[in-house]
Amino acid sequence: xxxxxxxxxxxxxxxxxxxxxxxxxxxxxxxxxxxxxxxxxxxxxxxxxxxxxxxxxxxxxxxxxxxxxxxxxxxxxxxxxxxxxxxxxxxxxxxxxxxxxxxxxxxxxxxxxxxxxxxxxxxxxxxxxxxxxxxxxxxxxxxxxxxxxxxxxxx
Numbered sequence: 360x361x362x363x364x365x366x367x368x369x370x371x372x373x374x375x376x377x378x379x380x381x382x383x384x385x386x387x388x389x390x391x392x393x394x395x396x397x398x399x400x401x402x403x404x405x406x407x408x409x410x411x412x413x414x415x416x417x418x419x420x421x422x423x424x425x426x427x428x429x430x431x432x433x434x435x436x437x438x439x440x441x442x443x444x445x446x447x448x449x450x451x452x453x454x455x456x457x458x459x460x461x462x463x464x465x466x467x468x469x470x471x472x473x474x475x476x477x478x479x480x481x482x483x484x485x486x487x488x489x490x491x492x493x494x495x496x497x498x499x500x501x502x503x504x505x506x507x508x509x510x511x512x513x514x
Contacts, residue, residue, distance in 0.1 A: 361385060361432050369431040370424060371442065371510075375401050378421035382429050383464075390429025390467040393486065394421045398459035413457035418483060418499040419448065426467040426479040427505065435472060436507075443477055443505035451501040455485065462486040463498055470502070478504035 361382040370379065384391035396403075396413050403411040427443040430436060457463055467481035480502035488496035 361428075365432065366428045369436075370428050372424060377424070378417065379424045379428050382425065382432060385429040385433035387430055387433050387435030387472065388469050390426050390433065390465070390481075392425035392429055392465045392467070393462055394425070394465070395462050396457050396459065400459070403459050411459050413461075415451075415453045415499065418453070418457060418463070419451060419501050419503070421463070422465045422467060422481050422483055422499065422501060423479070423503055423505065425465045426469075426481060427477065429467065430469060430472070430477060430479075435469065440510050441507050442510055443507055445503065446476075446506045447504050449502045449504075450480075451499070453499055454497045455488075457483075457485060457498050461488075461498075471504075475507050476504055477507060478502070 363380055366379050378394055379392055380394050382392040402414055406414050463483040464486050465481055465483045467479050470478040470480055482500040483498045484495040485498050490496055
């Protein structure tokens with residue numbers, strides 16, 4: 360397992376925009392990670408204050424951060440000084456709401472990786488919640504790719 364201190368060694372994101380709390384499994388092919396959406400997260404104060412819900416874009420950003428960090432920590436990236444920048448989101452689907460206090464487990468697969476591009480897909484399930492059939496409650500599903508660029512090129 361990798362904690363947030365290890366994650367900070369491979370991601371440039373920092374609080375309040377670091378959305379990867381722990382990585383449970385990491386390899387170039389697959390990442391399993393979790394994010395705690397505690398009631399103190401800044402976006403809950405203004406995103407439907409009377410009925411706080413995690414914004415869908417935060418769920419997708421969380422999944423991509425977890426996927427990139429897991430890919431790197433699992434040995435899939437040679438140069439940790441390069442950045443992963445969103446280039447395209449495909450097949451995004453928001454299924455169930457994430458509320459204050461929920462933890463989401465992201466299960467991410469690498470579809471394709473080259474020196475310039477990382478394509479991944481995944482889903483986020485709300486830990487401890489199930490649907491009527493007893494299946495894990497899915498919050499989000501998505502496929503995306505990021506361009507891999509030198510850190511200086513992003514400026």
